[in-house]
Amino acid sequence: MRQAAEPEARKDGPSLRLAVPELFSFGENYRYLANASNECLYRFHEGSIYKAVPVGTQAPVVEIREDPIERGIRIRFLGDALPSPAVQAEVVRYVREWFDLDRDLAPFYRLARTDALLDRAVTAFHGLRNMGIPDLFEAISWGILGQQINLAFAYTLKRRLVERFGRRVVCEGETYWTFPTPQDIAGLSEADLSDLRMTVKKCEYLVGVAQLLADGRLSRELLLGTDDLRKVEKLLVGVRGIGPWTANYVLMRCLRMPSAFPVDDVGLHNAIKMLNGMERKPTKPEILALSAGWTGWESYATFYLWRFLY
Template sequence: MNDSSFELPLPHPFDFRQCLDYMARSPLECLYTIEHAGVNRLMQVAGAKRLVRVTCPEAAVMKVQLLDGELLSSEVQVELSGFIKNWFDLDRDLEPFLQLSKGDPLLEPLAEAFAGLRVVGVPDLFEALCWAIAGQQVNLTFAYKLKQRLTEAYGDAAEREGVTYRVFPLPERFASVTVEELCSLQFTRNKARTILDVASLISSGELSRDRLLTLTDPDAVDKELTRIRGIGPWTAQYVRMRCLGDPTSLPVGDVGLQNAVKQLLGLNQKPTPLELQTLFEPWSGWESYITFYLWRTLY
């Protein structure tokens, strides 16, 4: 251990390999690179770009290292720690979820198959919203292509050992970007307008992750997000799950969730949103985790 790295204690259960397997589900991912049982990511930390590597050299320890060899300041370490805890949901006590799953015919096999998997988050609100907007009514492959184009067109980059790393663009970068420019990347006009609106709201401070986290009522969060043109219930629920760490978020309109439940229960057709709500009633408080694990069965 040197002054360019630090360690984070890991909760139990936590399986880094399970998380990496989820993160490696698409070769089109442009914001991090998985190699040698770790993940490298270019991040905007304490006002500067820093290339970070995350590994788990021991079962109960996560190692965070600055790959450029820069000495860690306390400010950088605090900001990185917060980001990574949110990224891998490290502050979550999964014991109640494991107790809930015991004996449950649907949950117990899921909890065993993906033991130690955490909801892998998208801690940056702008990135989370753009990713959700890109994914509206398109398949996952095309959503990844849209994110890749947006990142390459407007995000910063750094190179190390022949690999180019990119950081998701800051919302301020879009102050002078036009709808037509985003449409040239194959965003629809509606999605382009929504991204520019969200960028403006976050840049002005009117919308922020910290402020959304002060809203203790999930309905209030949904209301705050869906007042933005182009953001509907599915997008709001997705952001609550992946960015805000809300374990109760249940995106009943999600096609992937519907397909996973159809397959696991052997249904003739996809469940309706109302049927999903009824199915999830006994699992109140863990809807996000169960949804995430169900998504996992699709890959």
């Protein structure tokens, strides 16, 4: 459920201020992001997040931090010149989408208070948002890179891919990267990706997805224009390299469909095992029984339970 629109941003001198909903904690989201020690697309310093935000041919670098006086988020553009108002508006849109600021979490919190597992989660991580991946190619690629390997190695593969084929931005003495575009990858062969040390299959999958996106045969707009989650899942699973887990990951983190549910996810299994003090992982029927009351909020339930591990 999306909440009523607030003014997207207010210009206060050299920075923009974004209003945030009541059920939002910048600190919780900062801690979640900072937990990824080998992340290559943003960096952290003294409570601020620094990131190059891709906007067409531009990639303005911004500082994102909690407003120290008023409740909200501050976006400050680094460098010598402010980007155009249109680019600033796109950066605001990106940040709102990244932090899922337009989601009304009150119904989820009411649901969570009636569920033993989720009540512990919303108490421990109050104000956490499902931190998104607004770019479809990045979201699918991250899902493919993470298949059947541990999280640490997935981040290593992502860094190799980004630093080989992404855009390098130098600003105020620091280097930032943006994720490769589909056009950057679509014309490559599997051999061009082989020294990144990922499997041949993953190389093939990445190039294939890039070609679909570059040709316009697959797009975020196309998927969001399909009004049924199962239809969207079916479209994604029809793409070579995308199985049910990757499809639901993309549905959660990019397309923001709250009913997406990666029921076979190992992290979800491990979180339930830990929280319930089990000696074995729960079976799929047990997970389906546990999640019977999560209807409409499966993606947020999963994300909050993941947070106990990651």
